[in-house]
Amino acid sequence: MFEKNIYDQYGLYCDEKYQFGQYEGFRSGNRYYVLMPSLRRHDHLWVQLEWAERLKVKGVPQIAELVTDMGGNAVTRVDGVQQLLFQFPEEEDRSGLSEGETLAMMHESGKGWVPEVNDLHLYGHWLDFWETRIEQLEAYHRTVDQRFQKTAFDQQFLYTFPYYLGRAETAMQWLVEEGHEHTLSPYLGTVNHTRFKPGAWMVADENRTQVKLPLSFVYDHPARDVGECLRHCYEQDDLALATEFLEAYTRGQSIQPQMWALVGARLLFPLTYVELMEEHYLNEGTNEGRSEVEEAQFEQLLEREERYMKRMSQCLLDTLPGASEGHWFMRDRAFIY
The missing domain is CATH 3.30.200.20 (Phosphorylase Kinase; domain 1)
Structure with a gap:
């Protein structure tokens, strides 16, 4: 067929x-x-295809x-x-460019192409998006807490939510205090990816590597791609891959202090946890097999949390002294990592 x-x-x-x-x-x-x-409307598609053509003209392979x-x-x-x-x-x-070098080239080449389609325009809107998603999780928490019968997933959600809520609130506070998202220059936005990670680009053979698909393009700050790539590396506990990526990326683009602050906010925001809770409670009861898979994913997430926070914290401590002198990250706070 x-x-x-x-x-x-x-x-x-x-x-x-x-x-x-x-x-x-x-x-x-x-x-x-x-x-x-085909998940998006046609106006989204034409914007993404226009970006693709512009990137090709700029030499992005x-x-x-x-x-x-x-x-x-x-x-x-x-x-x-x-x-x-x-x-x-x-x-x-x-x-001859590595993945990190090519990403830096994309970011530099794609600056200033602001879309008129709101769903593709994520630049400067992180705080709004994060607040909305956390409010949704708080609504799930209230609903689950009132249930007479709770599943194992429900129990884990109730137990872990205060910690991840604290992480999210810390990330949002950092976004405002250190990242100064509300004062971002309008000229720093560029073509990014919905969720970038090592190997995100497709490979058909050894000659056609790193093929970029326009449907993954969005408009945002370069810190989006850098932060999501590092998130993946730290969740997989792959420090070598994180170091390799950063070294390659900075050969093409320097990471300025404000960008490091934005990367730090993204790494602190518990996106993987939020996505798993959303997926589970939005589709609750539709597929018993999927619920079992999600329970396993929940256990894996909790098992690697301490290791992730250690890797992420070290990355920020290594970079923030040169960026914002580490004052925000290192001063005493009323929260627990």
């Missing part, structure tokens, strides 16, 4: 199917393609291109799902 859909809609023969992370893809001749569900179907449509139904087809670049990657 997949192969027939691809030929009927695009006139392409599927010579070999691939799995690129969570997405299906295929090879047709010597070209590689990947299908992605290996950016995937949208393929329209034989009727000229961007969105096509494949296997019963509305999807977008992207083609990997045909040329080899001769840039």
Whole structure:
């Protein structure tokens, strides 16, 4: 069915199917393609495609291109799902840049392209977003606390929430006091990713590495990508990868004091915890098997929390003395990490 859909809609023969992370893809001749569900409105898509073209003009290598179907449509139904087809670049990657260097190049090249689509414009809005999400978790907490029958997940949520609430409030306080988000220059925003981490870019073969997919692009401060990459490294307890990334990134871009403060706020904000709670309580009772998976994820998150905070704290102590002289981070506070 997949192969027939691809030929009927695009006139392409599927010579070999691939799995690129969570997405299906295929090879047709010597070209590689990947299908992605169409989740955003078309106005989002056209902005992201415009960013992709501008980045290519600026010399950023290996950016995937949208393929329209034989009727000229961007969105096509494949296997019963509305999807977008992207083609990997045909040329080899001769840039010689590492992942961190390429990200720095993207950030520098993408400055100032402010979208008119609000959902893609995240720059300067972290505090609002974080407050909204924490308020939602507080509502879940009140609901769960009033239940007569509580699951093991519920019990863990009630037990851990005060600690993670404290972490979130600390992150938001830091965002204001040290990051000065409300005074950010309008010229520092650039093309970022929804959630960047090492290996976020796709690889078809050794010649077509670090392929960037436009659907992951958002407009934000570069601290977003740097912070999320470090979050992943510290959650995986991979200090070598974190160091390698930072060294590579700073070869292309210096990290200024305010940017370090914003990175610190992102690392302190318990995004992984918040996302897991949202996923569980928004979809509660819909799939028993998924609940078991989420319980296992919860246990893993709690097991690595102390190690994560140790790695994150050391990173900030190493950088803040040179950035803000460490006063905010090192002075006594009425909270527990």
